[in-house]
Amino acid sequence: MAAITRLINRTTSSSFSYLARRSFTHAPQRVDPKDRNVQWVFLGCPGVGKGTYATRLCNLLRVPHIATGDLVRHELSSKGPLSQQLSEIVNQGKLVSDEIIINLLKARLAAGEAKGESGFILDGFPRTINQAEILEGVTDIDLVVNLKLEEEILLEKCLGRRMCSECGGNFNVASINMKGENGRPGTVMPPLLPPAHCMSKLITRADDTEAVVKERLRIYNETSKPVEEFYRSRGKLLEFDLPGGIPESWPKLLHALDLDDYEEKQSAAA
């Protein structure tokens, strides 16, 4: 019986992968990496800073930052036919179905292609092995950056997250000062405070409550962690332990990506 269930699950999932690949008509073409911009993925637990570092790198490399969480929130706020279903899933900390996510991503890539976009940094996708396989079926990923932080810091950072309801800027009011233990260095992350004009317009994401963040971390460990191994086994995974806040981590991340001179060259050219 269990074997039949496994077979049905496997068949269902692989036929969905096949259909999704076929329907991914607007996927980026398999262009030689020399002739296009980077195609990178950012992995990491909720609250680790994927959005912050991916946005900075996208500005530097001039590629679009495509965050599936943003696509989901946009769909939610549009009050379209999916929004009620999505709000229940997201507010419980669960993952949206692969089918819905693929459709949102497909639409975003098609809109980018129509504008002549080249390359991307994906943030929050793939989050399941099925998503990783579908992505692999349609395009080449050059590099996968896996950002890492201690779990207790992740919770504090998610609870400290704030967004300006007017300009959409992302901030963090958490002040992290974790002492080092057993040879492990301490971690200091100062808050990332908003400018005065955003202060009265700050909002908190409905899914950034303690119970929901804990559920998202549990789901990450169960469902998304295997995606790290998927890319590690392909020699594409760059592990990066965040050493502290942005001023400390950003130059080290650039160094790890072999981009330390790039920032200077770009600002000189601007």
Ligand SMILES: Nc1ncnc2c1ncn2[C@@H]1O[C@H](COP(=O)(O)OP(=O)(O)O)[C@@H](O)[C@H]1O
């Ligand atoms: N690739 C994905 N697969 C399934 N669900 C997703 C995916 N990306 C985003 N979501 C949904 O959107 C929510 C918010 O995503 P995101 O902003 O990336 O949050 P996080 O802070 O947890 O990294 C997730 O909890 C999940 O419900």
